[in-house]
Amino acid sequence: MQLIETNVHSGEGTTTVEFVGEGGEKVSVCMAAHDMPEDAAITRAKEIMVQLTAFDSDPAQQGDIGDEAMNKEAAQNTGFTPVNPS
Template structure:
């Protein structure tokens, strides 16, 4: 990829971090989201360099074991998501669980009275 430009996009004015986008000559875009630490040491000036460091770490990481669901030596075991495994039964179960947790708010029938003020006096 031949990079022709970079964009640094602040998240919450830079307080939460930055997203750095590398734009390629063929229209490719690679985005790296960086979260700011407690000291807020990340800023617009050093975000591009930090994003390059993250991409270098990614380029040198052995991903074959991760793709097979195996953890590298000394790392916690990673699990694939239900969406990745195309497990529709598990996705339905998770959806039902989420809807149950937010029940009255997610049930449109539970709205029984309008919050819009109206003139209740009837005109004859």
């Protein structure tokens, strides 16, 4: 997905970050937080997506992202430190 726009919306007790791609794709991350600065919300949403995609412990849920080397590379390319689920 080629990112062209990022939108941040705050509601009652939540902040939603919406990533919009050039083909009309949209990925949204809704967080249980409000009054969060936009830059902090975007950073946290990216961290959540990295944790969900690259470090999912259920291989059936990973789709094409099952290669451990690719997962490590994805984490390094985002600049975020993964949190190991224990």
